[in-house]
Amino acid sequence: MLESLITSKTRLRLLVKFFVNDQNRSHLRGLADEFGESTNAIRKELNNLTQAGILLKESNKNKIAYKANTHHPFFINIQEIIRKYLGLDRLLEQILDRMGEVGQVVLVGDIAKGIDTGTIDVLVTGDQLNQDYIKGLKSRIEELIERKVVFTLSNDRYEEEGLVLFDSTVGV
Template sequence: MLESLITSKTRLRLLVKFFVNSKTQSHLRGLADEFGESTNAIRKELNNLTKAGILVKESDKNKIAYMANVKHPFFTNIQDIIRKYLGLDKLLEQILERMGEVDQVVLVGDISKGIDSGKIDVVVTGDNLNEDYILSLSNRIEQIISRKVVLTLLDERMVSTGLILFDKEVGA
């Protein structure tokens, strides 16, 4: 559905890259390699998004690093749209609904780095998690969001470089 609003596939991939996890930074050549596209196509979209204030750039020696502009007035809105596009809102809703005493829901793997590989890896931590429900949940979520979902259950809280979608302790 978002593809009909954002007709440039490169622009959509850049928005996913930078707005799934606002800490993501990348360089032109790295993006070109990751997307398998020419540097010119990537540069054009980076310039458009930077000119609009959606991305910011920083000089890093001889390279320019791009990242989401967290101070942009529409930052939260864009991030919400991208997360809904990927189905992360539905995923979180389904996990919290009947999983038991969930402490954390952490996005790990490619998607936590802004790479939409079609697979979403999620770690759920907590006590007395409903393990039977988890087996049916993966398939149900995959049908809802049209992406492969791998759920991992842990008893202990984790410290991760992943993206925290929910943390009971922090209240987010």
């Protein structure tokens, strides 16, 4: 659906890259390698998004890194749209519904880095998680968001890299 509004696949991939997780940063050549596209096509879209104020440039020595402009008036709106496009809102809602005592829901792997491979790796932590529910939930969520979902369940709190969608101790 979002593809019909944003007709440039490169622009959509850049928005996913920088707005799924506002901590993501990248430079032109890294994006070209990651997307498998020419630097010219990516440069054009980076310039457009930077001129619109949606992305910011950071110079570090001879490299220019790009990141989401978290102070842009539409930052939250764009982030919500991208997360809905990926189905993260539905995913979180379904997990929290009847999963048990959920401590955290963390996206790990490629999607946390803003790379939409079509697979979403989700780590759910907590005590006495409903494992039967997660088995039935997996196929229902995959159908709902049209992406493959890989769940990992753990009793231990997760403190490594990832995109935290929910954390009961922090209230996020």
